Amino acid sequence: MRLISTKSAKPGTILAQTIYNDNGQVLIKKGLLLTEKMLNRLLNQGITYIYIEDDLTGDIKIESALSEKLRKEATHAIKDIFFEIKNTGLYDRSYLLEKKGNQLTSVIERIINEIVENEESLSLLADIFVTDDYIFQHSLNVTIYSLAIGTEMQLSHKELSEIGLGAMLHDIGKIFLDQEILKKPNKLSDEEFEIVKSHTQLGFDFLRKNTNTPLVIAHCAYQHHERLDGSGYPRGLAGNAIHKYAKLISIADVFDAVTSNRVYRDAMLPHEGLEILYAGAVNLFEKEMVQAFKKSVAVYPKGLTVGLSDNREGIVVRQNKGLCDRPVIRIISENNNMVTEPYECDLSKAVNVMITSCHID
Missing domain, CATH: 3.90.105.10 (Molybdopterin biosynthesis moea protein, domain 2)
Structure with a gap:
């Protein structure tokens, strides 16, 4: 394909x-x-x-980041808890999160296990969803990416579990906002943007009142839009004043935001999203975490047509684990001429050859 x-x-x-x-x-x-x-x-x-389907790529199989069963269960769990919290009286909201917490924890544990056992680099392009409520798929995707970064950084299981819950609930404050503003298909006014920014405070206030939720989970909701240079919000925190989990989740949050399908703009390809992260790897994001993410994600996903620095063109057929920007390419043309017999070029071995372009037309 x-x-x-x-x-x-x-x-x-x-x-x-x-x-x-x-x-x-x-x-x-x-x-x-x-x-x-x-x-x-x-x-x-x-x-x-x-x-x-394509004659040149019929043998290429795309695997989802999560099993279909787990993705469905995770999406439903997020939707259920977000909807119930939104529609429940203020007094009962903390009780509801306590009641549903075990369900979320179970889902997160299974996601961790699937990521650890997965031998492929992470790609969510295979999971194509048409959705009216971006927040649910975004919350799950950010959880998957965050856990992939944490796994690559060899964080402890306890840390991964906390990061998973923090990532899953990082945008929970948005359920308390005017949904018409959140789903507005064009540019927000300054006033509307200030309203949207308040989701960090709203999420923090809600989560910290739940005594059974670690305070660090509330800080994930509070700080995931903070940036190393102090240019973020809501408090303009900088450097080590930002919690490690929030720094990590912010990378996953930005990457998923720019590479996800949205009605009002085209999604970027993974390598384009990664370029945004690298551009901010000094001032905005922790460089170590960006590098860990690069090792985890399929920068050039299988099935993507790429141009090489030696005037060859091919299709990505396999990933090299840990070298996610150096995949195996099926060469289909040389100097703009189709080859008679396609052959493979492993960029982990052809170190002088670079991917210079991507073609999706």
């Missing part, structure tokens, strides 16, 4: 990866011929990239 932009897909193209709604139900099943109506619907829902 090959990764292409939805805009460039033609009617009659065969979908290679199932597309789900935010309840985990099948929206468009893999193997179907895409019609013009289907493609327009996907574009209107903000789906930027899709996987299609």
Whole structure:
């Protein structure tokens, strides 16, 4: 299967990866011929990239970051607790979080286990969802990415469990905001942006009142928009004044925000999202954590067409664990001429060859 932009897909193209709604139900099943109506619907829902069947890539299989069963359970757990907290009276909210806490903890433990056991570099491009409520998928994705960073940094199991819960609840303050502002499809006014920024304080205030939730979890919600140079919010904290977990979650939060499908803008590819993190690796984000993230994530995911520095073009077929920007490429053209027999180039061995471009059209 090959990764292409939805805009460039033609009617009659065969979908290679199932597309789900935010309840985990099948929206468009893999193997179907895409019609013009289907493609327009996907574009209107903000789906930027899709996987299609392709003669050159029929043997390439894309694995989801989590098992389908666990992703469904995790999404439902997040939705259930967020909805119930939003619709419950103020007095009962802390009790509700206490009651649901074991469910979240169980889901986080299983996510940790799947990440540790997964031999592939992390890629969430395979998990394509059409959603009206970005916050639920975003909360899960940030949890997955945060735990991947923590695992690469060899943090203790206790730390991973706390990071997982902090990441899953980092945006819980948004459920107390005006949803019309959160879902506004165009640029926010200054006043609206200030309202959105208040989710950090609202999340902190809610979580710290729950005596069974470690205070550090509340600080994950409070500090995940703080930056090393003091340019973040809500308090403008800098350097070591920001908790380690919040620093880590902030990296996952930014990466998922720019690489996720949104109705009002195209998603970036992983290498573009990583460039944003590296640009801020001195002033905004902890360099060690950004490097750990790079080792965890598939910078160039399988099925992506790339151009090489020696005028060859190919398709990513495999990842090299720990060298996520040096995958194995199936060469399909040399100097703009299609090769008779495609062959592989392992960039972990061809050290003088660089990926110079990505093609999705």
